[in-house]
Amino acid sequence: MAELSIIPVNTAEDLDRFVELPWSIYTPDSLWVPNLKKQDRELLSPGEHPFWKTARRELFLALRDGRPVGRIAAIVDEKYNAYAGERCGAFGFFECQDDREAAHALLQAAHDWLRRQGMAFMRGPLNPSTNYTCAMLVDGFDEAPALMMPWNPPYYPALLESWHMRKEQDLFAYLIERDKLRVEDWLKDEIRHLKEQERFTCRVSSKATLTEDIRIMLDLYRISWAGNWGFAPLSDGEADVLVKELKGLLNPDFFVLFFHDGEPAAGMVALPDFNPLLKRLNGKLGLSALWHYWQARGEMRGKYRMILFGIREEFRLLGLPLLLLDY
Numbered sequence: 001m002a003e004l005s006i007i008p009v010n011t012a013e014d015l016d017r018f019v020e021l022p023w024s025i026y027t028p029d030s031l032w033v034p035n036l037k038k039q040d041r042e043l044l045s046p047g048e049h050p051f052w053k054t055a056r057r058e059l060f061l062a063l064r065d066g067r068p069v070g071r072i073a074a075i076v077d078e079k080y081n082a083y084a085g086e087r088c089g090a091f092g093f094f095e096c097q098d099d100r101e102a103a104h105a106l107l108q109a110a111h112d113w114l115r116r117q118g119m120a121f122m123r124g125p126l127n128p129s130t131n132y133t134c135a136m137l138v139d140g141f142d143e144a145p146a147l148m149m150p151w152n153p154p155y156y157p158a159l160l161e162s163w164h165m166r167k168e169q170d171l172f173a174y175l176i177e178r179d180k181l182r183v184e185d186w187l188k189d190e191i192r193h194l195k196e197q198e199r200f201t202c203r204v205s206s207k208a209t210l211t212e213d214i215r216i217m218l219d220l221y222r223i224s225w226a227g228n229w230g231f232a233p234l235s236d237g238e239a240d241v242l243v244k245e246l247k248g249l250l251n252p253d254f255f256v257l258f259f260h261d262g263e264p265a266a267g268m269v270a271l272p273d274f275n276p277l278l279k280r281l282n283g284k285l286g287l288s289a290l291w292h293y294w295q296a297r298g299e300m301r302g303k304y305r306m307i308l309f310g311i312r313e314e315f316r317l318l319g320l321p322l323l324l325l326d327y
Helices: 012-024 037-044 050-054 078-084 100-116 156-161 185-197 210-224 236-249 275-281 289-300 320-326
Strands: 004-008 055-064 067-077 088-096 121-123 201-204 255-260 263-272 304-311
Touching: 004 100, 012 037, 012 055, 012 067, 012 088, 050 055, 050 236, 055 078, 055 100, 067 078, 067 100, 078 088, 088 100, 088 156, 100 121, 100 156, 185 320, 210 236, 210 255, 210 263, 210 304, 236 263, 255 320, 263 320, 275 289, 304 320
Parallel strands: 088 121
Antiparallel strands: 004 055, 055 067, 067 088, 201 255, 255 263, 263 304
């Protein structure tokens, strides 16, 4: 077998190779959906993305005779560690050919760098945290992923487990198909009763209130998810980026907030599932983007990914999930 070497990513050329590597692993007929390369470069670049104001990272490439066959990022998220009271070193952006030696060498390189940073253990994949794409698919390889959901080759879990990594947490994705959803009569009665009580008021977002509503939702997200496994609140800079992105993508009709005595109690945000479009774009925005959108619009119609959902603790067990999902 060709000689293996692990190198840190120190140049713009190496970063390009890091970003481009997945295209050498996934075949066009796979269910993998590529990110936009420009966005990945920004997300990976300290000084360009606000995540790195409170985090640091080292990127590694695995080369066989100079050709990239794998990659990994080692990440120290100081904001998360301070919030959770941990010394967690993360790994992320992991991609590798079915090459156990290369995978082990990448994981070892990330582990060694994180240990030198004073971290006590390594968790991942986090790209670069649970507020972004995270986790590794271990089941459901025949299902196309929704927006911001991982899809990887079935051999990936075996590569990690062969390096003595173990599963820490199950993360589930749920598919709700409206035409197959059967609501029992007693549940309909309960929803009607909750509405008649008028304990909560509902506000569907609008273009006029969208920026304010996104800020309210992010605050609800921060409060309601506190204490959940792997959670850390977004920084102000990350929130600013998310507000800007959501304003350009969000249909206000799929953004609802509930209030109790004028106080935000719960909220839900869903985005169109842009993955059919991203699949066609194949990592690049260009003059053909509009044509690709036209081609993908049928697959995207009626499909949404819930990206933010939260109920403040003091308003739980009062039927709000029924009201949110009935919306």
